[in-house]
Amino acid sequence: MDILLQQLFNGLTIGSVYSLVALGLTLVYGILHIPNFAHGALYMLGGYLTLTMMVYFGMNYWVSILISILTVGLISVLMERIVFHPLRHSTPIQHKVAAIGILLFLEAVAQLIWGPDFREMSTPYGQAVTLGGVTFTWQRLIIVVSAIGVMVLLYLFLKKTFTGSTIIAMAQNREGASLVGINTNKVAILTFFVAGALAAIGASLSSPINLVFPGMGHLVILKAFVIIIIGGMGSIPGAILGGYILGFAESIGATYISADYKDIIAFVLLIAILSIKPQGIFAKGVA
Amino acid sequence: MKHVGVMFMFGLLLCVLSACIDSAGNNGEESAEADNGENIVNIGFSGPLSGASAYYGENVLNGLNLAVDEINEEGFEVNGETYRLNVVALDDEYLPNETASNARRMVQENDTPIIFNPHSGGISALQVFNEEENFLIGGYSSEPAITETGNSLTIRIPPSYDGYIEPFTAYSMERFGDKLAALPPVTQYGKDWAEALLPHWKEEGGDVVYNSSIDFSKDTDFYTILTNALEEDPDVLFIGGPSEPTAKVAQQARDLGFEGGFIVMDQAKLDEMKNLAESNSYEPFEGSIGTMPLVNADYPGVPAFVEKYREEYGEAPGSEAGFHYLTMYIFVEAMKAAGTVEDAEEIRAHIQDGLDELPEDKKVYVIPSIDENGGFEIDVRYGAVEDGDIVPYEGE
Numbered sequence: 022m023d024i025l026l027q028q029l030f031n032g033l034t035i036g037s038v039y040s041l042v043a044l045g046l047t048l049v050y051g052i053l054h055i056p057n058f059a060h061g062a063l064y065m066l067g068g069y070l071t072l073t074m075m076v077y078f079g080m081n082y083w084v085s086i087l088i089s090i091l092t093v094g095l096i097s098v099l100m101e102r103i104v105f106h107p108l109r110h111s112t113p114i115q116h117k118v119a120a121i122g123i124l125l126f127l128e129a130v131a132q133l134i135w136g137p138d139f140r141e142m143s144t145p146y147g148q149a150v151t152l153g154g155v156t157f158t159w160q161r162l163i164i165v166v167s168a169i170g171v172m173v174l175l176y177l178f179l180k181k182t183f184t185g186s187t188i189i190a191m192a193q194n195r196e197g198a199s200l201v202g203i204n205t206n207k208v209a210i211l212t213f214f215v216a217g218a219l220a221a222i223g224a225s226l227s228s229p230i231n232l233v234f235p236g237m238g239h240l241v242i243l244k245a246f247v248i249i250i251i252g253g254m255g256s257i258p259g260a261i262l263g264g265y266i267l268g269f270a271e272s273i274g275a276t277y278i279s280a281d282y283k284d285i286i287a288f289v290l291l292i293a294i295l296s297i298k299p300q301g302i303f304a305k306g307v308a
Numbered sequence: 309m310k311h312v313g314v315m316f317m318f319g320l321l322l323c324v325l326s327a328c329i330d331s332a333g334n335n336g337e338e339s340a341e342a343d344n345g346e347n348i349v350n351i352g353f354s355g356p357l358s359g360a361s362a363y364y365g366e367n368v369l370n371g372l373n374l375a376v377d378e379i380n381e382e383g384f385e386v387n388g389e390t391y392r393l394n395v396v397a398l399d400d401e402y403l404p405n406e407t408a409s410n411a412r413r414m415v416q417e418n419d420t421p422i423i424f425n426p427h428s429g430g431i432s433a434l435q436v437f438n439e440e441e442n443f444l445i446g447g448y449s450s451e452p453a454i455t456e457t458g459n460s461l462t463i464r465i466p467p468s469y470d471g472y473i474e475p476f477t478a479y480s481m482e483r484f485g486d487k488l489a490a491l492p493p494v495t496q497y498g499k500d501w502a503e504a505l506l507p508h509w510k511e512e513g514g515d516v517v518y519n520s521s522i523d524f525s526k527d528t529d530f531y532t533i534l535t536n537a538l539e540e541d542p543d544v545l546f547i548g549g550p551s552e553p554t555a556k557v558a559q560q561a562r563d564l565g566f567e568g569g570f571i572v573m574d575q576a577k578l579d580e581m582k583n584l585a586e587s588n589s590y591e592p593f594e595g596s597i598g599t600m601p602l603v604n605a606d607y608p609g610v611p612a613f614v615e616k617y618r619e620e621y622g623e624a625p626g627s628e629a630g631f632h633y634l635t636m637y638i639f640v641e642a643m644k645a646a647g648t649v650e651d652a653e654e655i656r657a658h659i660q661d662g663l664d665e666l667p668e669d670k671k672v673y674v675i676p677s678i679d680e681n682g683g684f685e686i687d688v689r690y691g692a693v694e695d696g697d698i699v700p701y702e703g704e
Contacts, residue, residue: 024539031531038528129358137362139552141584149563156564161531230529230560232552236360240528272532280520280533 023154028272034161034230036268037168041223042241043248043260044175045216051192051255052212053105055113056246058120060220061238062127067093067221068233069135072142082144086225090218097217098210106209124238132235140233147229164226171222172261175215179257188212192255247287251294253301262302266290346383347391349649351376351636352414352423352443354407354430357399360525361427364550364628368426368448369397370621371629375636378616384640387647393640396420404433415441421652422446422639426628428454428497435459444652446635448628450574451500455681461652463659464683465631469501469574471688472599473508475701476571479597479692481514484569485543489518491533491557492573493549501573505546517542524553530560538564548573551580551626555593559585562592569595577601577626578691578698590693600691602627602672604698609634609671630672638675641665656682 042064049057067089074085104119146159179185191198191208199205223241231237248267252259267287274286294302353372356365376393383390396418400406407430414420423438424446425431431447431454438445438461445462447454452468480488488509492498498521506516517540522533537545538561547557547570554576570593572578578593579601585592603614603624613633617625625633639655642662646654659678675684691698 024535027535028532031529031535034531035529132358132362137358137366139363139550139584141552141586143586147586149565151565158563227528230531232556234360235362236525239360240526243526275532276536280536283532284526 024276025273026153026155028276029269030155030157030161032269032272033265034157034164034268035271036265037165038223038227038264039241039244039248039267040261040264041168041171041219041226043245043252043264044172044257045219045223046242046245047249047252047255047257047260048188048192048212048219049216050249051188052209053116055116055120056249057216058117058242059100059123059127060216060245061242062124062131063093063097063217063220063238064224064241065131065233065235065238066096066127067217067224068142068228068237069131069140070221071225071228072140072233073135075142086222089225090221093221094214094217097213097220101209101213106206128235128238135235137235142228142233144229158230160229164230167222167226171219175219176257184211188215244287247291249301251291251301253303256301256303259301259303347389347649348394349391349643350414350418350420351393351395351639352411352418352420353395353397353425354400354410354414354423355397355426356402357397359401361402361550365399365402365426367626368424368628368632369395370617371625371632372424372636374613374617374620374629375633379636379640384644386644386649391643391649393636400425400430402427402429404429407431408433408436411438411443412441415443419650421650421655424448424632424635431462432457435462438462438652442652444639444656446632446639448631449497451497452683453500455679455683458681460682461656462682463635463656463678464681465635466574466627466684467686467688468683470504472574472690473504475688475690476597477505477509477512477514479701480544480569480571480595481509481512484595486512486514487517487541487543488514488546488571489537489540489542489544490516490520490546491518491537492521492546493575494521494523495549497575498548498573501548502546505571522547522549522557524549530557531564534561534564534566537561538566542566543568544571545569546571546573548576551576552584555581555584558596559592569597572596572598574599578693579603579624580626590696590698593693594696595693597690597692599627600689600700601698602630604691604700605673605689606700607671607674608668609673612669613672634666634670634672634675637670638662638666 046060070089070092071085074080074088100123104123108115108119144160146163149156149158179189187203187208190203191205244267248263249260252263270286270290271283275283353369355368356362372395376395380392383392396414398410400410407425411423411434414423420443422444425434426448428449428451431445431449434445447462448465450466450469452470455462455464490502490506492502509516518537545561547554558570578598581593582590614625642655642658643649645661646658648654663675673686675686677685679685690701
């Protein structure tokens with residue numbers, strides 16, 4: 022029984038991180054209609070910026086996260102302005118090539134600035150606690166709670182504010198949105214900012230339980246793609262649900278089936294869901 | 309806010325520019341051949357300089373460069389002519405196919421008599437054509453197979469891991485108990501290690517209660533796999549991989565209440581693991597047994613090397629840097645003894661002379677001899693963490 026509870030908690034932790042990353046990816050997909058491969062690099066930059074603020078400027082963990090969110094958000098916006106915006110009339114393949122180019126560029130820059138070695142981000146929340154048979158560190162609890170908090174805020178922003186609903190409108194129908202007077206440029210900038218911020222939050226929260234290194238984006242980005250395909254490309258509830266499905270599939274599957282088949286379980290799940298609902302659990306446009 | 313963005317772009321631009329200047333400088337060096345009547349010997353290096361293993365590759369290269377810079381201060385004499393060395397380094401991202409194409413390029417463009425490569429896959433790829441193209445492989449891998457294939461121009465620099473299996477098993481079994489959970493990394497090297505260790509553990513009367521592996525390029529969190537491993541109540545965990553993630557695994561095992569010992573694969577270094585611990589102490593790794601950290605080793609050349617390395621790179625060297633530093637010196641001595649800087653076969657034939665001629669103060673490790681297959685024969689030394697300190701042990 023204990024092991025089940027422990028693994029459920031482990032799945033919840035890892036699922037929260039997956040969901041945050043997948044949310045950013047799915048939001049951008051709604052606007053660009055291409056998978057933004059550079060999203061993993063934004064995740065990595067988020068980790069490094071928080072680490073830099075903490076280690077070199079001696080700032081508090083939360084202040085560092087805030088700075089990291091703003092900076093990565095800005096980088097994400099710059100990416101849209103400098104690369105994707107000028108490409109808006111070209112074919113999707115050019116977007117994809119550009120996204121991969123940005124990914125490689127940012128990784129090389131990170132390696133140049135911070136070096137190729139693994140860095141540790143230590144927070145004041147590292148102590149282990151055992152409660153009702155479940156062992157966790159405060160950091161893990163913070164990951165779960167903050168991730169859920171961020172998701173609720175994002176939901177409220179998209180559904181209850183006017184600015185937020187312009188993002189949904191544009192994801193549903195770009196031309197329709199411009200016809201009713203939505204400034205698509207502004208919305209694109211806003212979406213990229215939110216996506217960058219989500220990547221920074223995900224990285225800053227999860228780095229203390231792993232390490233910060235130039236390739237860290239790869240850990241989550243492939244999984245984030247699986248998630249948004251499971252959940253339905255461009256769907257927000259899909260990204261959240263998909264993230265937790267994958268998180269639980271990994272932890273429970275590793276326990277009761279086999280640790281060696283952990284990744285296979287995730288991909289079998291992907292195939293099973295796609296053969297029943299080819300568009301993903303939440304079909305496109307529901308957002 | 310806009311200002312910040314502009315500043316950032318400016319910063320990026322600067323970085324990019326400085327990178328260009330850097331690489332331009334390197335190219336210049338390469339072509340600076342025989343300007344003032346001097347002869348240059350190009351030494352090839354192919355290793356991971358980007359991607360997940362970039363840190364490892366850079367450490368290797370740092371050790372090599374340090375030796376080359378020292379040797380170049382004076383140059384060295386072969387057959388009455390003074391030579392200097394030039395390192396040609398190419399990135400292979402840890403991919404054997406890239407290693408092979410890098411090597412072909414280096415042999416054709418730079419006439420490198422020696423090519424260093426720090427991973428078993430790359431070494432095997434080079435062995436396909438090195439005898440034909442007449443270059444010596446400086447292979448840094450403790451995989452015994454690389455010298456068992458009978459390639460006449462391969463040098464295996466570090467001791468083979470075979471030597472660790474027995475003492476590690478004996479130590480851990482006696483101190484902690486006979487239940488082992490194996491969590492090696494998902495690399496060829498990790499699998500080979502496990503295949504050597506696990507049968508021996510069972511032969512000695514032990515029990516392998518959990519056997520899986522960790523993929524450091526995919527697993528974001530190790531709690532899941534550790535929870536399952538610890539459920540079987542092991543006395544000893546077998547872990548490994550790059551030092552930092554390995555340390556993370558050990559630390560999370562402690563979080564989850566594990567109190568036994570660790571058998572640490574030779575890829576991870578105890579001193580580098582310590583740097584990652586929050587307390588910067590060996591405390592979380594109590595009961596670990598692994599290779600002896602270079603900085604703690606008492607070989608004659610260690611203090612001077614550690615000091616020089618710190619001065620140059622601002623951190624303590626790992627064993628891979630030390631071994632490459634040393635090996636470069638051995639190769640130079642071998643070239644002198646062979647009387648050639650080109651003929652790889654002759655150089656290989658005189659490696660033993662190189663080992664004998666090596667100055668005492670360069671002995672970062674003591675290597676008395678090379679076996680007929682090309683493996684350096686080194687007395688196995690290892691260290692265990694006892695009461696928060698490294699205690700040295702010596703193999704027979």
